[in-house]
Amino acid sequence: MSDTKKSFLIINRKAPYGSSAARDALDVALTISVFEQPLSLLFMDDAVLQLLPAHNAAAIGQKNLSANLSMLEMYDIDQLYVCQRALEQRGIRPDDIELNIILLDQSGIAALIKKQDQVLSF
Amino acid sequence: MSDTKKSFLIINRKAPYGSSAARDALDVALTISVFEQPLSLLFMDDAVLQLLPAHNAAAIGQKNLSANLSMLEMYDIDQLYVCQRALEQRGIRPDDIELNIILLDQSGIAALIKKQDQVLSF
Amino acid sequence: MTLHLINKTPSESSALRDSLSAVSNGDALLLIENGVYAAMPAYAELFTRLPGSVQCYLLEDDAIARGLKDLNQDFRAIGYDGFVELSCRYGKVVSWF
Amino acid sequence: MTLHLINKTPSESSALRDSLSAVSNGDALLLIENGVYAAMPAYAELFTRLPGSVQCYLLEDDAIARGLKDLNQDFRAIGYDGFVELSCRYGKVVSWF
Amino acid sequence: MIFSIVVTGAPYSSQASASALQFSRSVLKLGHTIHRVFFYADGVHSGSALAAPPQDEANIPSEWTALACEHDLDLVVCIAAAVRRGVLDENEARRYEKSGHNLSPDFTLSGLGQLVEAGILSDRVVTFGA
Amino acid sequence: MIFSIVVTGAPYSSQASASALQFSRSVLKLGHTIHRVFFYADGVHSGSALAAPPQDEANIPSEWTALACEHDLDLVVCIAAAVRRGVLDENEARRYEKSGHNLSPDFTLSGLGQLVEAGILSDRVVTFGA
Numbered sequence: 287m288s289d290t291k292k293s294f295l296i297i298n299r300k301a302p303y304g305s306s307a308a309r310d311a312l313d314v315a316l317t318i319s320v321f322e323q324p325l326s327l328l329f330m331d332d333a334v335l336q337l338l339p340a341h342n343a344a345a346i347g348q349k350n351l352s353a354n355l356s357m358l359e360m361y362d363i364d365q366l367y368v369c370q371r372a373l374e375q376r377g378i379r380p381d382d383i384e385l386n387i388i389l390l391d392q393s394g395i396a397a398l399i400k401k402q403d404q405v406l407s408f
Numbered sequence: 409m410s411d412t413k414k415s416f417l418i419i420n421r422k423a424p425y426g427s428s429a430a431r432d433a434l435d436v437a438l439t440i441s442v443f444e445q446p447l448s449l450l451f452m453d454d455a456v457l458q459l460l461p462a463h464n465a466a467a468i469g470q471k472n473l474s475a476n477l478s479m480l481e482m483y484d485i486d487q488l489y490v491c492q493r494a495l496e497q498r499g500i501r502p503d504d505i506e507l508n509i510i511l512l513d514q515s516g517i518a519a520l521i522k523k524q525d526q527v528l529s530f
Numbered sequence: 531m532t533l534h535l536i537n538k539t540p541s542e543s544s545a546l547r548d549s550l551s552a553v554s555n556g557d558a559l560l561l562i563e564n565g566v567y568a569a570m571p572a573y574a575e576l577f578t579r580l581p582g583s584v585q586c587y588l589l590e591d592d593a594i595a596r597g598l599k600d601l602n603q604d605f606r607a608i609g610y611d612g613f614v615e616l617s618c619r620y621g622k623v624v625s626w627f
Numbered sequence: 628m629t630l631h632l633i634n635k636t637p638s639e640s641s642a643l644r645d646s647l648s649a650v651s652n653g654d655a656l657l658l659i660e661n662g663v664y665a666a667m668p669a670y671a672e673l674f675t676r677l678p679g680s681v682q683c684y685l686l687e688d689d690a691i692a693r694g695l696k697d698l699n700q701d702f703r704a705i706g707y708d709g710f711v712e713l714s715c716r717y718g719k720v721v722s723w724f
Numbered sequence: 725m726i727f728s729i730v731v732t733g734a735p736y737s738s739q740a741s742a743s744a745l746q747f748s749r750s751v752l753k754l755g756h757t758i759h760r761v762f763f764y765a766d767g768v769h770s771g772s773a774l775a776a777p778p779q780d781e782a783n784i785p786s787e788w789t790a791l792a793c794e795h796d797l798d799l800v801v802c803i804a805a806a807v808r809r810g811v812l813d814e815n816e817a818r819r820y821e822k823s824g825h826n827l828s829p830d831f832t833l834s835g836l837g838q839l840v841e842a843g844i845l846s847d848r849v850v851t852f853g854a
Numbered sequence: 855m856i857f858s859i860v861v862t863g864a865p866y867s868s869q870a871s872a873s874a875l876q877f878s879r880s881v882l883k884l885g886h887t888i889h890r891v892f893f894y895a896d897g898v899h900s901g902s903a904l905a906a907p908p909q910d911e912a913n914i915p916s917e918w919t920a921l922a923c924e925h926d927l928d929l930v931v932c933i934a935a936a937v938r939r940g941v942l943d944e945n946e947a948r949r950y951e952k953s954g955h956n957l958s959p960d961f962t963l964s965g966l967g968q969l970v971e972a973g974i975l976s977d978r979v980v981t982f983g984a
Contacts (some may be wrong), residue, residue, distance in 0.1 A: 632981075633871075634869070634982075659873060660869045660873060688876070693963050707876050707877055707879075708880045708884060710877060710880065711886065714857070714978050717855050718976065719979075720978060
């Protein structure tokens with residue numbers, strides 16, 4: 287199995303905290319990186335809200351997602367792609383986001399998906 | 409308790425079969441009618457899709473919702489209110505629906521909600 | 531009068547849009563859970579056609595959890611105690627999700 | 628090439644809209660579960676900007692269950708065997724929900 | 725004022741049960757009464773005796789239990805929604821000949837009549853949906 | 855061709871598990887292989903041994919069990935998602951000192967590595983989401 291490599295893309299589309307989707311996706315991302323497979327993450331739609339800084343999820347009895355997001359960088363997952371239109375629709379400036387992100391327009395997203403072996407959605 | 413009457417409104421907003429919401433709402437409606445409380449049902453958004461005739465849910469291993477909807481009339485629940493805009497957006501003509509329905513516009517919906525004691529949402 | 535409770539973002543469900551089409555004069559809106567994102571300034575236009583008599587609130591705990599600040603000034607932030615008080619003040623609570 | 632699998636109505640989630648913004652030439656769409664409602668003629672406009680090379684399918688079992696007929700002619704109805712065949716023919720399957 | 729609370733979302737999957745818990749605490753703190761908390765649809769998983777979240781996360785089912793014990797709350801789980809989803813008390817486990825049961829003893833399985841009765845007897849019904 | 859299937863919706867609450875079951879039947883009928891079915895998030899409830907739907911309704915967990923027995927399927931339930939939601943096998947019940955367990959014996963609790971390994975070894979991964 288160690289010889290086999292597949293490129294994985296995780297598509298995130300959900301806001302954090304209201305459901306378990308955001309955390310489920312991050313757990314899968316960390317596991318893929320443990321398996322040392324090529325991995326990209328794409329944030330579309332409400333998932334760009336995961337990228338806002340200064341979460342304080344203790345206020346609702348949950349754990350901060352931000353800690354896990356920062357772990358991505360520790361695990362050398364630095365392919366964080368973000369849908370530009372999703373940011374614009376929510377009035378979020380790329381500068382507001384404290385992670386290294388790559389902005390993609392519609393054709394960029396299509397091209398990103400096209401080159402993957404496996405795509406997992408959350 | 410037999411002296412107390414409260415008017416109930418059930419707001420349906422979900423399509424049938426994809427989730428349990430439509431059936432959950434109907435089960436509550438039938439229970440309210442057993443308790444002989446004044447009851448209205450409002451179908452908004454995707455819930456108007458529950459009203460289409462000729463379901464055949466056996467195709468996906470479920471039970472037809474239509475049977476339960478017809479039971480509403482047996483139980484004398486004939487206040488079926490339907491959001492006109494939701495029908496229009498989906499190209500459904502009121503004639504396509506084989507139940508006795510009352511069409512409501514936006515202000516009609518607001519007025520309906522206003523006069524209820526309790527509103528349950530599905 | 532009715533307190534309308536919305537817990538979904540404008541994108542993940544039509545709950546907000548449907549609630550806005552169902553308010554009466556003197557009702558109130560309260561955004562909770564993911565619903566608080568609707569108070570981001572980018573969504574302000576959704577609320578411009580609301581009657582002036584409709585008060586708008588958001589649950590502070592949910593906004594803090596999500597790192598939201600500089601929100602739409604038309605929304606007043608309240609805690610769970612305020613949520614309970616609103617539930618008492620208005621004749622009923624209608625949930626949109 | 629990718630098979631895009633959509634299982635939500637145009638109203639209950641932005642899954643369909645997001646999938647449409649992510650298709651490449653030669654991809655295919657397959658509507659399943661509540662997704663089949665998007666093949667109602669009233670929603671035809673959503674699909675007008677798709678490249679002509681994108682094939683559109685819907686899962687017949689789900690359409691029959693929901694009493695849908697006279698659907699958008701651009702969608703071909705298939706069964707689960709057809710769904711499996713499409714999954715083989717396209718290089719991967721991307722789910723939108 | 726008399727409140728009843730309806731929860732239709734499962735813990736962890738949705739925020740509904742956690743929000744309802746916080747709301748209930750405030751209701752009681754402010755001197756109001758909770759006639760009943762009714763768990764419907766996926767809300768029935770709030771009554772699980774087997775949920776074992778990591779220690780640094782909230783345990784929603786056991787927080788309901790603690791609140792119920794402190795304030796003598798009536799926590800009712802819809803029986804039809806529950807048995808379908810594999811949430812059983814000892815009686816139902818016997819009836820369906822299942823090997824075990826998993827409803828926390830502080831919750832009661834009962835019918836939708838309990839929801840309607842709560843609507844009739846309560847000044848306010850607040851639904852936390854998923 | 856080698857398939858793996860991912861299910862993230864609970865039976866009855868969502869159609870995901872039922873659709874995945876139908877799809878899996880067709881995959882096998884057409885002569886393909888299913889490397890693994892992975893149940894994640896609310897999908898973990900597909901592994902419940904206690905679900906007791908009315909007799910005139912499909913019993914999704916037991917249909918999975920029947921299909922697995924017939925075709926020797928590897929049905930894996932994500933352990934982290936499951937224990938949080940109150941789906942436990944005998945081992946986990948012991949570990950968390952719970953009174954009972956409710957995972958059907960034809961399902962296995964395991965980690966997310968099983969999902970990733972399935973993605974690496976399968977030609978196609980098809981997700982049925984909720």
